[in-house]
Amino acid sequence: MKKLKKLLSAKKKLSNQNIQSNNLNRKVSVAPMMDCTDRHDRFFLRIMSKNVMLYTEMVATKSVLYGDRKKILSFSTEEKPLALQVGGSDKKELSETSKIAEDMGYDEINLNLGCPSKKVQKNMFGACLMKEPDLVADCIYEMVSKSNIPVTAKTRIGFDDTEDFNYLNEFILKIKKAGCKTFILHARKAILKGLSPKQNLNIPKLNYEMVYKIKKENPDLEIIINGGISKTSEIKEHLKLCDGVMIGRSIYQNPYSLIDIEKEIFNTIDNPTREQVAEKLLEYLEKEVKLGTKVNHIMRHTVGLYHGQIGSKNWKRYLSDNMMARDSDFQKAKHIMTIVQNNEKANQNI
Numbered sequence: 001m002k003k004l005k006k007l008l009s010a011k012k013k014l015s016n017q018n019i020q021s022n023n024l025n026r027k028v029s030v031a032p033m034m035d036c037t038d039r040h041d042r043f044f045l046r047i048m049s050k051n052v053m054l055y056t057e058m059v060a061t062k063s064v065l066y067g068d069r070k071k072i073l074s075f076s077t078e079e080k081p082l083a084l085q086v087g088g089s090d091k092k093e094l095s096e097t098s099k100i101a102e103d104m105g106y107d108e109i110n111l112n113l114g115c116p117s118k119k120v121q122k123n124m125f126g127a128c129l130m131k132e133p134d135l136v137a138d139c140i141y142e143m144v145s146k147s148n149i150p151v152t153a154k155t156r157i158g159f160d161d162t163e164d165f166n167y168l169n170e171f172i173l174k175i176k177k178a179g180c181k182t183f184i185l186h187a188r189k190a191i192l193k194g195l196s197p198k199q200n201l202n203i204p205k206l207n208y209e210m211v212y213k214i215k216k217e218n219p220d221l222e223i224i225i226n227g228g229i230s231k232t233s234e235i236k237e238h239l240k241l242c243d244g245v246m247i248g249r250s251i252y253q254n255p256y257s258l259i260d261i262e263k264e265i266f267n268t269i270d271n272p273t274r275e276q277v278a279e280k281l282l283e284y285l286e287k288e289v290k291l292g293t294k295v296n297h298i299m300r301h302t303v304g305l306y307h308g309q310i311g312s313k314n315w316k317r318y319l320s321d322n323m324m325a326r327d328s329d330f331q332k333a334k335h336i337m338t339i340v341q342n343n344e345k346a347n348q349n350i
């Protein structure tokens with residue numbers, strides 16, 4: 001009887017989750033990136049895009065449970081919709097973390113099954129979990145049972161010598177049965193031995209076909225493709241065969257490319273100019289500095305604002321000379337508006 005009750009309650013959770021999963025727009029999302037997509041970066045990105053889905057950097061479950069939770073997990077409501085990405089393989093820790101994520105107002109919790117770093121492997125999370133489908137399914141099941149927000153997974157398409165459709169498909173099916181409906185597939189296998197995490201982002205070759213095939217085989221799942229995507233024309237092509245596109249490095253390097261995404265993918269009009277972005281950023285900076293945030297912790301994410309534009313060098317030089325030191329002065333930040341206005345004029349005159 002007890003077992004039946006548990007099963008029925010899990011089933012109810014799953015059907016709830018399906019609804020919630022569908023409510024979030026994951027057509028385009030910004031990839032979780034350690035040391036990049038912190039709360040300040042996400043606020044900055046949100047000034048330019050209201051429609052992309054945002055993810056935190058990966059946070060280990062132990063940090064959530066035993067660390068300075070407020071410092072690690074707090075965010076501004078403007079960043080929403082926002083997913084917390086976690087790393088872990090302990091069912092209990094993961095389920096507790098899911099509940100905490102829900103209580104703190106996150107819209108989704110995502111399990112990292114793609115990070116190949118040695119440290120992460122040593123702690124049994126990330127891409128090495130692709131070798132442990134049953135364990136992953138148990139973890140997902142516990143996460144789904146404990147929270148009401150969608151539980152999603154971000155994984156590679158394979159690992160080491162395994163780049164096999166059937167293996168990946170079975171892996172995904174097991175996790176699906178446990179209650180996960182949304183999969184982000186980094187279209188490149190992970191090399192767990194012999195390559196650094198950085199090399200693992202460029203080697204081996206991307207295999208988009210594998211991701212398309214997973215979507216074709218599982219039309220009921222939400223499949224998000226990731227890896228090496230930057231142009232809106234590429235996003236449009238992928239969206240013909242997948243449900244969503246996740247972009248990492250190219251948005252970090254060229255954040256204003258979010259405006260192209262807003263215009264061309266979401267048909268948004270009235271997008272902010274770079275000058276308006278800088279104005280909003282300055283307001284945020286002032287507020288945060290009063291709360292004790294260091295200027296460089298915010299401004300370091302804005303280096304690419306003029307990527308590919310006239311004035312990019314001036315912008316970067318000013319930031320590097322004045323905004324990147326630990327004790328950078330907020331008063332100097334105000335001068336960015338002069339640089340921005342000069343850059344805007346220079347770009348209008350071409």
Ligand SMILES: Cc1cc2nc3c(=O)[nH]c(=O)nc-3n(C[C@H](O)[C@H](O)[C@H](O)COP(=O)(O)O)c2cc1C
Nearest residue numbers: 031032033034057058112186227228229247248249
């Ligand atoms: C600096 C950096 C940090 C990353 N940190 C994470 C992370 O915390 N969690 C994760 O799932 N992937 C992480 N990744 C991988 C990205 O989420 C993404 O899968 C990868 O960069 C491929 O997408 P892209 O070619 O659009 O950059 C990181 C990538 C970079 C470049």
